[in-house]
Amino acid sequence: SSTAVAVTPATPLKTAEMLRDAALKDDVAFDITEGLTTEVGQRMAGTEAEARARDWAVAKLKSLGFKNVRVETFDMPVWVRGEEKAEIVAPFPQKLTLAALGNSGATPPEGLRAEVIGFDSLAEFQAAHDALVKGKIVFVSHGMVPTQDGSGYGYYGAARRQGPSIASRKGAAAIVIRSIGTDHHRNPHTGVQSWAEGVTPIPAAALSIPDAEQLQRILKRAGNRPVTMHLTLTPRNIGIQQSGNVIAEVPGRDPKAPVVLAACHLDSWDLATGAFDDAAGCGITAAAAKRVMDHGQPLRTIRVVWFGAEEVGLFGGLDYMRKHPNEHAVIAESDFGADRVWRFDSRVAQTAQPVVQDIARALAPLGIAQGFTDQAGGSDIGPMAASGVPTMELQQDGTRYFDIHHTPDDTLDKIDPEQLRQNVAAWTAMLSLTSNAAVEFGPMPPVQR
Amino acid sequence: SSTAVAVTPATPLKTAEMLRDAALKDDVAFDITEGLTTEVGQRMAGTEAEARARDWAVAKLKSLGFKNVRVETFDMPVWVRGEEKAEIVAPFPQKLTLAALGNSGATPPEGLRAEVIGFDSLAEFQAAHDALVKGKIVFVSHGMVPTQDGSGYGYYGAARRQGPSIASRKGAAAIVIRSIGTDHHRNPHTGVQSWAEGVTPIPAAALSIPDAEQLQRILKRAGNRPVTMHLTLTPRNIGIQQSGNVIAEVPGRDPKAPVVLAACHLDSWDLATGAFDDAAGCGITAAAAKRVMDHGQPLRTIRVVWFGAEEVGLFGGLDYMRKHPNEHAVIAESDFGADRVWRFDSRVAQTAQPVVQDIARALAPLGIAQGFTDQAGGSDIGPMAASGVPTMELQQDGTRYFDIHHTPDDTLDKIDPEQLRQNVAAWTAMLSLTSNAAVEFGPMPPVQR
Ligand SMILES: [Zn+2]
Ligand SMILES: [Zn+2]
Ligand SMILES: [Zn+2]
Ligand SMILES: [Zn+2]
Structure with missing residues (x-):
């Protein structure tokens, strides 16, 4: 111009x-x-x-x-991740979708079979007597919801970060948690967890959120019947x-x-x-x-x-x-x-x-x-x-x-x-x-x- | 009262x-x-x-x-469904998520390896010369969007219902389609397809929508380099x-x-x-x-x-x-x-x-x-x-x-x-x-x- x-x-x-x-x-x-x-x-x-x-x-x-x-x-x-499969054997046979958490231990190649015991929060799980948990597959749920600043991750994420070590100390055979996430899709949320000092690694995985809600319903509808899971996780340290x-x-x-x-x-x-x-x-x-x-x-x-x-x-x-x-x-x-x-x-x-x-x-x-x-x-x-x-x-x-x-x-x-x-x-x-x-x-x- | x-x-x-x-x-x-x-x-x-x-x-x-x-x-x-795996071997190695379509044929147990040829619609695929397709893995995409009355399913669903038979007739090694769906999650949409009279079954599967979009980008960014897929599908008729x-x-x-x-x-x-x-x-x-x-x-x-x-x-x-x-x-x-x-x-x-x-x-x-x-x-x-x-x-x-x-x-x-x-x-x-x-x-x- x-x-x-x-x-x-x-x-x-x-x-x-x-x-x-x-x-x-x-x-x-x-x-x-x-x-x-x-x-x-x-x-x-x-x-x-x-x-x-x-x-x-x-x-x-x-x-x-x-x-x-x-x-x-x-x-x-x-x-590195290996095979990962979970199946409810009884009383309502069906497959569930999950992913191993970082540093998860492995099951035998043919998997392990154990009764599932469910908890609605990490606090409830921590308060449980070891005898109740021993030899079982622990399932820890929680109620994470979305926040703009992501602040729920610190609080609810404890189920992933500390849950596995607590489960191992209590003598659990394995732990599966509700994914640390806020969606409703069949996509599990992985993430790292580190074993506390002196703790033996056990299999540790996250169910997708629909699968975690399904497992809660299965436990509820099973009533007094034990809920048995067949869990296969074969990650390796390379x-x-x-x-x-x-x-x-x-x-x-x-x-x-x-x-x-x-x-x-x-x-x-x-x-x-x-x-x-x-x-x-x-x-x-x-x-x-x-x-x-x-x-x-x-x-x-x-x-x-x-x-x-x-x-x-x-x-x-x-x-x-x-x-x-x-x-x-x-x-x-x-x-x-x-x-x-x-x-x-x-x-x-x-x-x-x-x-x-x-x-x-x-x-x-x-x-x-x-x-x-x-x-x-x-x-x-x-x-x-x-x-x-x-x-x-x-x-x-x-x-x-x-x-x-x-x-x-x-x-x-x-x-x-x-x-x-x-x-x-x-x-x-x-x-x-x-x-x-x-x-x-x-x-x-x-x-x- | x-x-x-x-x-x-x-x-x-x-x-x-x-x-x-x-x-x-x-x-x-x-x-x-x-x-x-x-x-x-x-x-x-x-x-x-x-x-x-x-x-x-x-x-x-x-x-x-x-x-x-x-x-x-x-x-x-x-x-019944068997194993299902897809991997881009070259030029950008990575796994893709898919699910076999009903009545899909099977690959050999170790899978098959072939060049991928992509089409943006079933019509484009139908118009292609057989020689272009022969021996390749055909990928058919489409642009389905949500409608209140679900009317897109009839039109876009043709990629699933007719795509596999057309691919077999043209001599393709296999076909993968963009899932007939409207979401953006890593969950493939299966569904039935029936082989047309006299058509030989070939492996046929649907990629999740994010994976289908990924394959489109891979084809585009590969330029003149061939895109090779290793596809394993082992469904069976029981x-x-x-x-x-x-x-x-x-x-x-x-x-x-x-x-x-x-x-x-x-x-x-x-x-x-x-x-x-x-x-x-x-x-x-x-x-x-x-x-x-x-x-x-x-x-x-x-x-x-x-x-x-x-x-x-x-x-x-x-x-x-x-x-x-x-x-x-x-x-x-x-x-x-x-x-x-x-x-x-x-x-x-x-x-x-x-x-x-x-x-x-x-x-x-x-x-x-x-x-x-x-x-x-x-x-x-x-x-x-x-x-x-x-x-x-x-x-x-x-x-x-x-x-x-x-x-x-x-x-x-x-x-x-x-x-x-x-x-x-x-x-x-x-x-x-x-x-x-x-x-x-x-x-x-x-x-x-
Ligand atoms: Zn990050
Ligand atoms: Zn991250
Ligand atoms: Zn229906
Ligand atoms: Zn249906």
């Missing part, structure tokens, strides 16, 4: 707002999510599938223009294998300045292609970092890390933490699906509050409110955050997260491209402002538990 | 309205649906599970007070086995009057407990007939029939038709889930139009509009209806029917007790009015196709 326009010098906030708005048309995050889930599929930690995912990630991040793209490998013990973190950078103008970490995890559970958990997180963080990169070199380096082996025990996050102490200005991770960000939390020093306020201002038009300013975390970055590294967190809407989480249903069709773009826009604003801020973000005191 | 109330003589319509309103508190239909799906579970036609379902049905119908409770057996060929129809009656005051038939089917597919398809239909029809029975003996006999072997080819309906010609005043069936009735269709003689009008009046307060008066059908009763037996049909809302239909997800949790009660109320009104009507309902001319 021939009309003269007054040019206002760009402030960091105005730049972030401009990049944010452009990100609402982003296609990079979806392309990464689709590519990783289609061209690799499931990528269980420590397996050849996760190795293929690393190769795919390195090629993809290089093609997007990132620098210093590399893999940092580490070793870890690997457990020893120490290699995993790795994929790292890529947008080098900053000041190579000595502490870096901004944008994280996700590359591995998935083995039952699905892990679109929600966590291919989308990798798409979001890389797409946002690329937008900042393409606009011009930021002050600080943005380091994109796609962690390995998150699902099975945060092996990647812990390895990275050991190798990269004292390098970070601020850290953040996307690992809660791909639905819209609704809250911005942070835990950074007073000196960085002006940056926090700019970020909050840039996020508000996306429908994101400021939440905690003294609390923020993440999955792989959790231990670093707890140790006092300054942290920011873009909270995603988790209302349907536990419908899908760790099930065969975590597939690309669950991704809403519009909500995914809102995530990229929010991350773009946050990365633009943090990577160009010359303030001190921390350190913070360690989190008291 | 001490207030004197004028008693109006009950008309058939007023009685029907009174019974209808009481049925909105019904618990019998849910109890039958829960009992059959819990205490028997899946009940595949011609198997011992279906035999257990008949025993359960006889005991239940007797305990509800029905008379002349009996089983009419018949013989039928039986096909020969002629026994099935049967379970019959129960509410004897009418006039034993010579043609009877009112209230039908459902007792068998289910083997992947789930068949709550929607069709335990609910059995619950609805029996609960409604019981309500009429408990109010007092109707003029005509109401015959409740829970047909065997519907899913695999209407064997029960055809056997019943041969054994019971010329016995029916009017016939009706419930076999489309358990969501609310929204339309009342009929095909009866002019002499019975006053009854049709009374039924329409009794149904209107339930939110049910009158639809066709020259068209009505059903699954097992379809051949009888087509032959000219007077028929009524309470159309159920099918918007989510094909989310669940023939999948592992057809379980009790999908039943909405309130909508189920609305069904019972509608059926109660219809059975009350038809069983007490002294008019001629037919016969009607055969349906011209």
Whole structure:
């Protein structure tokens, strides 16, 4: 146009707002999510599938223009799923659908047959006399319902995390739990559990939610007749294998300045292609970092890390933490699906509050409110955050997260491209402002538990 | 109360309205649906599970007070599912989830390996040159979406019903279709298909919808590279086995009057407990007939029939038709889930139009509009209806029917007790009015196709 326009010098906030708005048309995050889930599929930690995912990630991040793209490998013990079958033998013969929990023990190859004893909650099970449980297959149910912040996972998830060890200590033959989830589909929710010190592994699995409700009805309608289950689970430990973190950078103008970490995890559970958990997180963080990169070199380096082996025990996050102490200005991770960000939390020093306020201002038009300013975390970055590294967190809407989480249903069709773009826009604003801020973000005191 | 109330003589319509309103508190239909799906579970036609379902049905119908409770057996060929696995070998190795279609041929025990060729519709596949297809695994997709009247099933279902025979004729090694369904869960939709005259059976299966979309993406992202699948399906024909129809009656005051038939089917597919398809239909029809029975003996006999072997080819309906010609005043069936009735269709003689009008009046307060008066059908009763037996049909809302239909997800949790009660109320009104009507309902001319 021939009309003269007054040019206002760009402030960091105005730049972030401009990049944010452009990100609402982003296609990079979806392309990464689709590519990783289609061209690799499931990528269980420590397996050849996760190795293929690393190769795919390195090629993809290089093609997007990132620098210093590399893999940092580490070793870890690997457990793999085997056969899994459950059948009610009496009084109402029928098959049930389940999936072994991570680190589950195995039944004999031909399975085991035992009476089922049911409990409506972990608390009820804990209170039961050992004699009641001994030699039986314990069934623990619960009443998890969806929440926006996903807070039910901590409480109800105890059935998965602690139930198996409690069952073993009480002398149970095996344990099956109602899946830690909020859907009603025949898709069991797997997930990791670790045996408590000195506890003998026993077979441990999660029934799909319709199957768990079916087992409750079977127990009720059986009346005084014992309910017998034939359970076959043949997972194996295949020893120490290699995993790795994929790292890529947008080098900053000041190579000595502490870096901004944008994280996700590359591995998935083995039952699905892990679109929600966590291919989308990798798409979001890389797409946002690329937008900042393409606009011009930021002050600080943005380091994109796609962690390995998150699902099975945060092996990647812990390895990275050991190798990269004292390098970070601020850290953040996307690992809660791909639905819209609704809250911005942070835990950074007073000196960085002006940056926090700019970020909050840039996020508000996306429908994101400021939440905690003294609390923020993440999955792989959790231990670093707890140790006092300054942290920011873009909270995603988790209302349907536990419908899908760790099930065969975590597939690309669950991704809403519009909500995914809102995530990229929010991350773009946050990365633009943090990577160009010359303030001190921390350190913070360690989190008291 | 001490207030004197004028008693109006009950008309058939007023009685029907009174019974209808009481049925909105019904618990019998849910109890039958829960009992059959819990205490028997899946009940595949011609198997011992279906035999257990008949025993359960006889005991239940007797305990509800029905008379002349009996089983009419018949013989039928039986096909049973075996192992089913599909894996993309190259270029993007990964497992896909599928289920064999009824009467599918088998691969060798170790599976078969072939290139996949994809088509976006049955029409596109039909138009393809045989040479393009020969020796390959054909993949047929389609774009089925939900409709209230379920009318997409006829059109899109052709991929399942005709696709396998077309594939065999063209020389394909096997066929996999996108499930005939409208959901996005990792649950394949099975269903019957019959080989056309002279066609050699080949392996035929349905991918879950997320897996079908994944295969489309794999084909697209593979570009010029061939996509190879390793497919293993080992179903078997186990020969002629026994099935049967379970019959129960509410004897009418006039034993010579043609009877009112209230039908459902007792068998289910083997992947789930068949709550929607069709335990609910059995619950609805029996609960409604019981309500009429408990109010007092109707003029005509109401015959409740829970047909065997519907899913695999209407064997029960055809056997019943041969054994019971010329016995029916009017016939009706419930076999489309358990969501609310929204339309009342009929095909009866002019002499019975006053009854049709009374039924329409009794149904209107339930939110049910009158639809066709020259068209009505059903699954097992379809051949009888087509032959000219007077028929009524309470159309159920099918918007989510094909989310669940023939999948592992057809379980009790999908039943909405309130909508189920609305069904019972509608059926109660219809059975009350038809069983007490002294008019001629037919016969009607055969349906011209
Ligand atoms: Zn995760
Ligand atoms: Zn996870
Ligand atoms: Zn049916
Ligand atoms: Zn059916």
